Amino acid sequence: MSEFVPTKSITDWLWLVLGVLFLIVYVLVNEIDRWLPVTIPLELLIAGSFAIFPFNFYMIIYPGWQVSFILARYPQKYFRWFATAFYLIIVIGLWRANLVHPGTFSLTNSNLVNLVFPLIAPIFAYIAARSIIRQRQLRQTNRRLEAIVRRGERERIARDLHDTLGQSFSMITLKAELAKKLLVKAPDRVGSELDDIAQTSRHDLQLVRAIVNDLHQQSLSEMMLTQGKNLAEANVVLLTDGEKDATEWPTKVQIHLSPVISEAITNVIRHAHAHQVQITFEQTPSDFIVTIQDDGRSKNYVRAGSNGISGMQQRMKEVNGSFSIVHNRQGTLVTLKLSKEQEHLS
Secondary structure (H helix, E strand, O other): OOOOOOOOOOOHHHHHHHHHHHHHHHHOOOHHHHHHHHHHHHHHHHHHHHHHHOOOOOOOOOHHHHHHHHHHHOHHHHHHHHHHHHHHHHHHHHHHHHHHOOOOOOOOOHHHHHHHEEEHHHHHHHHEEEEEEEHHHHHHHHHHHHHHHHHHHHHHHHHHHHHHHHHHHHHHHHHHHHHHHHOOOOOOHHHHHHHHHHHHHHHHHHHHHHHHHOOOOOOOHHHHHHHHHHHHHHHEEEEEEOHHHHHOOOHHHHHHHHHHHHHHHHHHHHHHHHOEEEEEEEEOOOOOEEEEEEEEOOOOOOOOOOOOOHHHHHHHHHOOOEEEEHHHHHHOOEEEEEOOOHHHHO
């Protein structure tokens, strides 16, 4: 931009205004995902104008790096379209530069070295971004697998409880009922005692069965592992925050939240037309909170013949939790909140 300062003509002012517009668009590309279909082409158009007319090939490096890094989160076809336009602009710029100033970018000219970084910027940025995303997803998958291993240990304990205490309580119940029939002496005293034993043993048996049933429900890690694969197959990038800590949440909390989160992710895959979903797990002194934010464009939350939203609302209502779904500038935001009070998790 220094070649236009101090300004000597209206053309210089035009390029300065375009430079300021480029800075504004550059910020918008970073800040507002929903405008990307407009801001990315506009940014490339402005940078391309500088490359083709005043032969400034440095400004195009910025969209080459920035846009390629952003498009790594989206299907590969979008990057191919961008790269085609990017390199086409460079070719046109070189062709016109050699028409106006013959030999400026010839094979023997040192100016050609200055094009190395603009040429490699998109490919390098895209490969680096994809590598970062894959590494992050791999770490997430490894954490889920580790949690599943711990889950397997809890299932072993559940089987042991069922095979030992469950049978023991059943035997106590049978013996107590038999003793009640056989004892004939002091029936006023013995009968009430035996009733208490039978009632207690039945209660304990139900408790053991309830514990075993809870341990067999799907944990957050198991659900995330399954839904992560589903999102990958749908070309939707999954990002999470706080997932490792959430795997240590109480079993009942995970059991209540897992099916609701699973349904929300299924809705993203089926209806949101999203490229990315961010799931955040947060724990406050009073609540467990989960947010699911996608970058889709669906605004129709109620569909004929669909019970997805109402089902999620009902599940959270049954455990005195809260459910909300809103459309923001990024896409759709689903928020789940579950109280830490024990009676709400029963």
